Amino acid sequence: MTILVTAASGHLGRLVVESLLARGADPAHVVASARDTSKLEELAARGIRTVELDYARPETIAPALEVVDTVLLVSGTDFGNRAAQHRNVIDAAKAAGVTKLVYTSAPHATTTSLAVAPEHKATEEAIAASGVPAVIVRNNWYTENYVPDVSLAASTGVIASSAGDGRVASATRADFAEGAAVVLLEDGHLGRVYEFSGDVAWSFDDLAAAASEVVGREVVYTPLTTEERIAALEAAGLDAGTAGFVAALDTGIRESALADADPTLSRLIGRPTTPLTEGLRAAVKVDAVA
Structure with a gap:
């Protein structure tokens, strides 16, 4: 089995590669892809084949999938264009005869009102329509999403949000990456849709x-x-569109879009997910913000 990890130069993709190796994957059977392969030199030095793959450039995708049977499609970051770009990978995977496609989606992507969900929903629908054997892993929020808030709080003593009493069942990127590695390596997951989250749904208090x-x-x-949230974000330098988007995410949290603490992730990785304080402590550089 040869596994290709897309966006392997990114935070999640790199951790998935590390998790695959930690769980015994042969480096010769792991392929790491990125838009800029120079960012993968450290992986190449460890015997991992690296290839160019740009979701927006279909001509880079088919060559990257040669001699690959398993693909992790890490959701892109080009908001507004992601669904079309993901379809480029899905179409190439179908043409290449990929036997397992794993996609990192959003929590309850087909039913939630969360602002990021529509492109994930469209991607899940495209995967289903393609007929490519697949596993959907719907990742809740990364604990690391709150590093900027915590870093700022070192000087202000305040974390502000319009999420109200909403709760977030976050886990660390490393937790989610290990879950993806398990699904990539193990048999028995095809056709499943997994809601991946932390074990505990925490409040903003x-x-x-x-x-x-x-x-x-x-x-x-x-x-x-x-x-108030939009005004504060704009005062901090965000444009109106971005400020509105962030506030919309807060609204989703307030409406419990991220509150489900599902035990699936911890069950698959064989350990509890990383507690909130521990995850933040590992990610926040206190000396740089104090």
Whole structure:
């Protein structure tokens, strides 16, 4: 079995490669792809084949899939164009005869009102229509998404959000990467849709308490209205569209879009997911922000 990991120069893709190797994958049977292969030199030095693959350039995809039977399609970051770009990979996977396609989707992608969901829903539908044997792993929020908030709280003592009393069942990127590695390596997952999350759904008061431990000062949670949140984000330098998008994500959290703590991820990786404080402590560079 030869496994290709897309976006292997990114945070999640790189960790998936590391998890595959840690779980016994032969480096000669792992292929790491990126738009810029110079970012994969360290992996190449360890015996991993590296290839160019750009979701937006179909001519790079077919060659990358040669002699590959398993593919991890890490969802792209080109918001608004992702569904079409993902279809480029799906079409190439079908043409190449890929026997397992694993896609990193969003929580409850086909039913949620979460602002990021529509492109994931469209991708899941495209995978189903293609007939390529697949596994969908719907990743909840990364704990690392809150590193900027915690870092800022080192100086302000405040974490502000319009998420209200919403909860987030986050896990670390390393947790999600290990889950993807398990699904890529093991038989028996085809046709499944997995809701991957942390074991605990935390509140923003919990986030502030965790931040207090990490940065070494009292941090409190300040709930904002949506309008206050947008105004604060714009004052911090975000454009109106981005500020509105972030506030819409807060609304989704307030409406419990990320609150489901599903045990599937911890069951598959054989250990509890990383606790919030531990995950933040590993990711936040306190000395740089204190």
